[in-house]
Amino acid sequence: MKSYIIFGAGNLGSVLAKELSQNDKVLGFLDNNKEKWGKVIDGIEVLGGLKILEKIEYDEIVIASTMRFHEIKKSLLDFGIDENRINKTTQQRLRVEIDARVNFLRDFSSLHSQRDDLCVAEGGVFQGMFAAEINRYFPKNKLYLFDTFEGFDKKDVEIESKCNYSKVEENYYNETSEQLVLNKLPFKERAIIRKGYFPETTVGIPEEKYIFVNLDFDLYKPILSGLEYFYPRMYDDGIILIHDYFTEFYHGVKAAVDVFEENLGHKLRRFPIGDGISIAIFK
Numbered sequence: 001m002k003s004y005i006i007f008g009a010g011n012l013g014s015v016l017a018k019e020l021s022q023n024d025k026v027l028g029f030l031d032n033n034k035e036k037w038g039k040v041i042d043g044i045e046v047l048g049g050l051k052i053l054e055k056i057e058y059d060e061i062v063i064a065s066t067m068r069f070h071e072i073k074k075s076l077l078d079f080g081i082d083e084n085r086i087n088k089t090t091q092q093r094l095r096v097e098i099d100a101r102v103n104f105l106r107d108f109s110s111l112h113s114q115r116d117d118l119c120v121a122e123g124g125v126f127q128g129m130f131a132a133e134i135n136r137y138f139p140k141n142k143l144y145l146f147d148t149f150e151g152f153d154k155k156d157v158e159i160e161s162k163c164n165y166s167k168v169e170e171n172y173y174n175e176t177s178e179q180l181v182l183n184k185l186p187f188k189e190r191a192i193i194r195k196g197y198f199p200e201t202t203v204g205i206p207e208e209k210y211i212f213v214n215l216d217f218d219l220y221k222p223i224l225s226g227l228e229y230f231y232p233r234m235y236d237d238g239i240i241l242i243h244d245y246f247t248e249f250y251h252g253v254k255a256a257v258d259v260f261e262e263n264l265g266h267k268l269r270r271f272p273i274g275d276g277i278s279i280a281i282f283k
Contacts, residue, residue: 003027004087005056007072008064009036009046011166011249016064016089018045027058040234050079063136065074068175081250088163100275101241102133104210108239109137118142118235119208123198123226124243126173127183134214135185143191146198152172153197153224156219165220165252175219199225209235216243220252227260227281234283245279246272256282 002162004023006013009029028047031037036046047056047142061081063072078087112118120143122131128145151174158167178195182188194201198217210233215226215227223242230240243259244250257279261268269282 001025003057005030005053005058005061006044006064007031007061007076009033009041010064010172011168012066012090014042014167015123015248016062017185018044020062027056028052029064030061039224048121050075052166053079053081058085060085060087069085072217097275097277098129100273101130101243101278103145104241104273104275106134106137106278108212112237115211115235117209118238119144120212121146121230122214122216123222123230124177124214124218125149125181127176128184128212128215129192130216132184133179134212135187139187139190139210141190142208143207144208145191145193146201147176147181147193147195148197149176149178149195150217155197156221159221159234160219160252163220163252165254166218166250166257168219180268180278197283198222207233209233209238210240211235211238213238214241214243218244218250218253220256221255223256224260225258231260231264231281231283236283238283240281241273241278243278243282246277254260 004026004249006017006026007030009031012251020026026044028045030052032047036224037048039046063069065072072085077083111198119142120134120138122134123146125131125145126145132143151171152168154170155167157170158177178193185191198233210230213230215223217223217226244253270279273280
């Protein structure tokens with residue numbers, strides 16, 4: 001039986017803890033957020049930050065973050081943790097997910113490379129990793145980017161809690177900025193950043209037609225709002241990609257798609273793209 005420390009006391013951490021506890025022992029969580037220290041999540045304590053590792057005997061550390069995996073791994077290595085003690089589970093998940101999404105985007109863009117009159121967009125940009133890929137493969141298209149750049153909004157978090165969709169906290173994913181995202185874009189002159197609460201940030205945007213939209217808001221209300229805004233504005237062959245549809249920790253995403261479909265009055269043409277987490281919706 002192996003003993004694990006999970007770095008990241010969020011939704012993914014909870015899922016990984018349940019998986020690992022079936023055959024092995026999870027000693028506790030680590031997290032950089034001091035407000036989480038001492039809390040108990042599903043019977044497992046958040047022990048503290050990195051320095052706790054000096055006092056605990058363990059076999060491996062599991063990084064419970066896909067978006068910040070490399071950043072956390074670097075901090076562990078800088079702290080002196082042997083790379084062989086960093087579990088590769090999350091890294092493998094991340095690689096499969098990213099490769100599949102980028103390959104899908106690349107191939108789809110190749111079919112519409114002449115349609116630079118159409119727009120592309122992303123809702124839920126965070127640090128701009130996938131926004132950069134959209135910008136790369138649609139270099140001539142206007143790119144709208146929607147994000148609070150301050151993490152999850154209190155209104156959306158309250159809905160998540162009330163409906164038991166997820167265990168997120170206000171301001172989660174706030175480690176970002178407009179400039180950080182712009183610095184990653186290969187054709188930043190095509191980007192239009194709309195900072196603030198969606199869909200309020202759509203006010204003033206001229207009527208556009210979209211060929212590709214990625215919705216990565218994570219939460220029920222903004223996903224539903226995203227579908228309500230973009231679906232009627234999609235070009236006939238356009239696609240809305242919805243991240244976290246198959247996830248075990250953002251149940252509001254699928255719920256939002258189901259509600260939108262019910263309100264629409266007919267079946268959506270949706271299909272998985274092979275990353276194990278997303279669906280694509282054809283207009």
